Amino acid sequence: MCDGEPTVDGYLASLPPDRRPAMEEVRRVILDSLPDGYEEAVEWGMLSYRVPLSVYPDTYNGKPLLYAGLASQKRHMAVYLMAVYLDEAVRATFEEEYRATGKRYDAGKSCIRFKRLEDLPLELVARAIANLPVEEFVARARAAREARRR
Numbered sequence: 001m002c003d004g005e006p007t008v009d010g011y012l013a014s015l016p017p018d019r020r021p022a023m024e025e026v027r028r029v030i031l032d033s034l035p036d037g038y039e040e041a042v043e044w045g046m047l048s049y050r051v052p053l054s055v056y057p058d059t060y061n062g063k064p065l066l067y068a069g070l071a072s073q074k075r076h077m078a079v080y081l082m083a084v085y086l087d088e089a090v091r092a093t094f095e096e097e098y099r100a101t102g103k104r105y106d107a108g109k110s111c112i113r114f115k116r117l118e119d120l121p122l123e124l125v126a127r128a129i130a131n132l133p134v135e136e137f138v139a140r141a142r143a144a145r146e147a148r149r150r
Contacts (some may be wrong), residue, residue: 006042019072022117023047026070026079026125033126038067046071046080049129056138058145065141068129069111078111079125081130086140090131097124103124113147 015023027047031040037047043063050064059065069080084094098105098112101121105112112148114120 008040008042011042011047015072019077022114023070023072023077025117026077026122029099029122029126030068030070030079030129033129034068035130035133039064044069044071046078051134051138051141053144056141058142060145065138067132067134067137071111073113076106076113076115077129078108078113080111081122081125082129083111083137084128086142086144094124094128097121 012020012024012027030047030049034040034049037051037055039052041050041064043046043050044066047070048064048066049068050066053059053064056065066080067082069078071078071080081094084091094106097103098121101124103119103121106119112120114127
């Protein structure tokens with residue numbers, strides 16, 4: 001990284017003390033579950049788990065393809081799960097399994113919002129993260145991009 005670019009340690013250090021333990025635990029779950037080939041960085045104002053440009057340089061914006069993210073927002077924390085929202089059947093199954101945990105399902109377009117670590121089913125997040133090897137995620141991203149071009 002170049003000087004001036006945010007670092008993972010810097011991002012974590014900047015978190016409010018009441019959120020840092022939860023964010024660090026979710027980060028640990030993500031890193032423990034992340035398939036080989038993805039990299040961790042700070043991008044888009046959050047911890048990002050992405051496909052390196054050396055693997056997939058043909059992105060629409062010239063930035064690495066985001067696979068997952070972890071952010072501390074003003075009113076909540078959020079886990080972004082692109083692989084879940086890439087496929088409607090996967091999303092529906094994820095939502096059903098999430099609701100079956102009894103935890104409140106608070107979802108945005110590509111994220112799950114939570115206020116406390118106890119609100120997030122970590123085992124389900126781990127399975128969602130582990131679900132898609134980088135090669136398959138890239139293939140799906142390429143196919144989606146081609147479909148949009150037609």
